[in-house]
Amino acid sequence: MAGQSLKRDPVIPLTGSDWEHVYEPAEDTFLFMDALEKELEDIRAARPGFVFELGCGSGCITAFLALNLKGPAYIASDINPHAVAAARRTFEANELKIDLLNMDLFSAINLPSGIDVLLFNPPYVPTPHEEIESSWIARSWAGGDKGREVVDKVLEKIETILSPQGRLYMVALDSNDPHEIAKWMGTKGYRTKVV
């Protein structure tokens, strides 16, 4: 299937000063989009109805998937109000109708039937715990102990977040101990693979 995709890249209408408070798409962001591109046919075949991005930052990951996979309903969220405003401009520039929520993790959402595809490029850099709340922009990378503090809050409750056939795409660093994560998720009955 590779090579025949008509991939569309999102327009990012943001500039210099926007990146003061919003995570600028970086290597991890592009890696994420590349992986989604590879997974696209697989995701399409699973017919997801509901896609959610946690920590959307500039919004470009959701925009990328929404441009290339029509059908599901998309919602994106971020704790950082600047990021939410930026993602809004990104969605608008790409003529996408995607709702945004300004909230901490899943604090204001009720998911009786779960998310089919959850996208999460988390704050994964190992830092002292205090750094997480030191600024809005710090929240985009500061992951506390082992870079896992925010990630673990999500993984702990993953079975209440994903739908029965749901999947999570997430970035992890070596220092986040992805093998341990995979083992842990295994005990919850999830399969893990590296894309």
Place this chain on the structure above:
Amino acid sequence: MSSRGASLLVLFAVLCSWPGEAGPSVSEASSDSKASLLRLRGGMKLFTHNLLASPVPGLTKQQRYPLALEVERAEIRPSKVDQDTIISLLERLNWKVFLDALQAVGGEESIGLERQFPQDMAEVISSACNDGDVHMFRALHRALFETEVMEGQLVCPATQRRFRIQEGVPNFLAADVQGTKQEALSPRSEGEEA
């Protein structure tokens, strides 16, 4: 720019097995023609409202759902109907909560629908899924995806705490989780031009 100490990145997917599910039938509708609307800046869809719950800590599931909706301004933003999406989302909809949200917007007439939705969701499902009633799909699409709340309030059912929907985005940040201890909180004053 950012002070990340990133070395090797592993992107990995955590997933449980996808059973070879036999979903509803085909049709990947997409004519990627330019949308005719110039301003697509959207608001909160009624579909989204259906999934929202109070972020106030310590509440039970029943206490935190649903959020009452108060609408100051809503807009209709036409988009393409996708029957498959509607079918798959109907299953996860709380129908009563949806009907209440629709009333908060002003009811069926206010969004240009001639017929009232049935009170009973089973009727909706049977006319949409079994009879393939195109009007039902269109009406559902209009109400769930084209009706957007731009300004309003969401109210916690247990504590009556209010959360603002501003320029189409619900803000659930509480004063004590505002995230940053140092920066002033002027969320939407910048980065919002145009």
